[in-house]
Structures are given as structure tokens and as C-alpha cells.
Amino acid sequence: MQDDDGRWVNFILDWEGTQNREGRTSVPGGDFWQARALQALAHSSDILGDKRIDAAIRRGLRHIVGATDVPADVRALHVMTALALLDDTEDHELRGVVATWCDEIVGCRDGDMLMNSPFERGRPHLWGHIQEAVLADAGVRLGRADLVVVARKSADILFAEVVRGCFNLPRTQPYDVASAVYVLARLADVTGASEYGALATAARAWFDGRNAAGQPVYSRSEGRVGDGVDGHRVSTESGAEANIVSAQALFDDVVTLARELSSSEALPVSVG
Structure with a gap:
């Protein structure tokens, strides 16, 4: 490709x-x-x-x-890539690029709330919104506490209320929730603050019924995840994106389930 x-x-x-x-x-x-x-x-x-x-x-x-002119939610992925590459090297040029990218992300804010692009209005969409997690990790790697402060302030505004309210939004997709889980889990790890860990756990519970519908979005018996919650109804559709991002958010559960599978269950059936 x-x-x-x-x-x-x-x-x-x-x-x-x-x-x-x-x-x-x-x-x-x-x-x-x-x-x-x-x-x-x-x-x-x-x-x-x-x-x-x-x-x-x-x-x-x-x-x-x-x-140039890269949206902040995309730039966050660039920072994640660079941080992964820096695990193997002390590339000073790449470190400088990461610092510049982080400053771009910080510059895309409405007050203390990180936005996905300069053109976004109101509260930013949650799907793919991981800027807070990326800034926290970059802050540790670059020795810049200011990035962690920005990340915490934005997460406190954007995620805390939504998670405590069980994502009671007009429509919530698994990608929204998975992004929230990732941000809160990374902040818990970087800061050691227990409240972020508790919020990450509460966000994961959305898949098991802690949501506006009061019903599981993840059918553990069928091994499928619905495409989201519309109002108070769980979608009967189950697309690739929903299942992939949910597996990321529930990775420990996925690993546990995989270890319980027999070889015949785990390996794909030959085609043709």
C-alpha cells in the first residue's frame, strides 16, 4: 500500500x-x-x-x-511515531522536531482545552483525540513539565465530566471511548495520579453497560462490539473500526481471552 x-x-x-x-x-x-x-x-x-x-x-x-498546516489530532500521531523511533536512538534532530510538533499541538487550544484543528468549534470530537496522552509522554521524554501541565488541564475539562456522566451524549462511538481510555491511562502512568486511573477504569466500563443505554456494547459471548450508542440504543451493527479500537481499549481482556483459546480456535481456517 x-x-x-x-x-x-x-x-x-x-x-x-x-x-x-x-x-x-x-x-x-x-x-x-x-x-x-x-x-x-x-x-x-x-x-x-x-x-x-x-x-x-x-x-x-x-x-x-x-x-505543514497539519491538524493537531494528526500531529499527535506524528509525535507518537517519533517517540517510538527515539526509543532506539538519541537523534537530536528528531528530538527537536518532536518539540516543535508538541508546540504546534499546544498552540491549537480554546482556553485550556486542546482542539483537533483550528477550525473546530465548541467541544472537540473525541474520536482520535489523544493529544493529552501524547503531550504527557513527550513531556517526560523531553524533560518538559509544561507539556504535562497542558495535558492535565485539557483532560480535566474534556474527559472527566464525560466519563463520570457515562458518556451520556447524543451519540458515542467505541473510538470516542477508546481515545478517552488511552488518554486517561497514559496520564495515570505519567503523573501517578490515582484519579486518572479510576477514570480510565470507568471509561472501559462503557463497553459493559456503563453507558446511556445501560446495555453492553461489547458482547463477550459473541466476541463482537457494536458500532456505538445512539441516544439510549446500542447499535446492532458491528464494523471493523469498532472492534479494533475496542480491542485496544480492552487489551488486557483480549490477551486473557486469547490465552484461553485452543489452537484450533486461535488459528484461522484455511481457505480454498
Whole structure:
């Protein structure tokens, strides 16, 4: 899915793997998929030990380093990628880039509340909103306590009330909740403040019925997650995104379940 020039496309059109190069959500080098692809490769490089990964990172990285006018929620993914790459090196140039990106994120605020873009109005959407977590982690790595302070102030405004109110919003998606869980869990780890850990636990409980519908969104017996809660109704649909982000938010549960599976249950059935 990566072009020779380092850009990624997001989707395929058919079973033959024809790339979707024209669609608005799949054009080569689009903000979110370029960022997510690099983030995935940065985290997998050490695990897989495949030299092709490092080559793909080098080709793709220049597109995000050179990018301007990047929305803050996308820039947060760039920072996550850079922090993963810095785990293996003291690249002073990359550290400088991370610091600049963090300042960009901090600059995209309404009062103390971090926004996803300068054009957003009101409260920011929660799906993909992880700026607070990223600033907290970067603050530790860069030795900048100011970033952690900004992260805490924003999280206290944006997530605390929503989580305590059981995400009682007109519509809540698993991606909203997973983002909240990630932010609160990272703040708990970075700051050691017990209130963030408690809020992260309460946010995870949304999947098991601590929500506006009062019903589980995650069917543990069927192993599927609904697409969200509309008003007081749990969606009967269950898409890929909902299940992927929910697995991330409930990772400990996923690992426990996987360890209980037999080999025949865990391995895919051969096709054809």
C-alpha cells in the first residue's frame, strides 16, 4: 500500500488488491493513513526485525516531517511515531522536531482545552483525540513539565465530566471511548495520579453497560462490539473500526481471552 515515493493509500477496491487512489479517504499520502502507517511501522520495527520496515519508514517519514498546516489530532500521531523511533536512538534532530510538533499541538487550544484543528468549534470530537496522552509522554521524554501541565488541564475539562456522566451524549462511538481510555491511562502512568486511573477504569466500563443505554456494547459471548450508542440504543451493527479500537481499549481482556483459546480456535481456517 506504500508507493515508491513513500506515500500510503488507505483502501483497496477489490479482491485483487486494486488500490483506491482517487477516493477522498484514500488518496496517496492522506493525513491520517500516512500517520497511522508510520506509527504502526515504528512500533513493529524492533518486534519483527525486518529491514524492509526501516526502509519504508525512511521513505514515508519525510512526508510528515515536511508537512505543514497539519491538524493537531494528526500531529499527535506524528509525535507518537517519533517517540517510538527515539526509543532506539538519541537523534537530536528528531528530538527537536518532536518539540516543535508538541508546540504546534499546544498552540491549537480554546482556553485550556486542546482542539483537533483550528477550525473546530465548541467541544472537540473525541474520536482520535489523544493529544493529552501524547503531550504527557513527550513531556517526560523531553524533560518538559509544561507539556504535562497542558495535558492535565485539557483532560480535566474534556474527559472527566464525560466519563463520570457515562458518556451520556447524543451519540458515542467505541473510538470516542477508546481515545478517552488511552488518554486517561497514559496520564495515570505519567503523573501517578490515582484519579486518572479510576477514570480510565470507568471509561472501559462503557463497553459493559456503563453507558446511556445501560446495555453492553461489547458482547463477550459473541466476541463482537457494536458500532456505538445512539441516544439510549446500542447499535446492532458491528464494523471493523469498532472492534479494533475496542480491542485496544480492552487489551488486557483480549490477551486473557486469547490465552484461553485452543489452537484450533486461535488459528484461522484455511481457505480454498
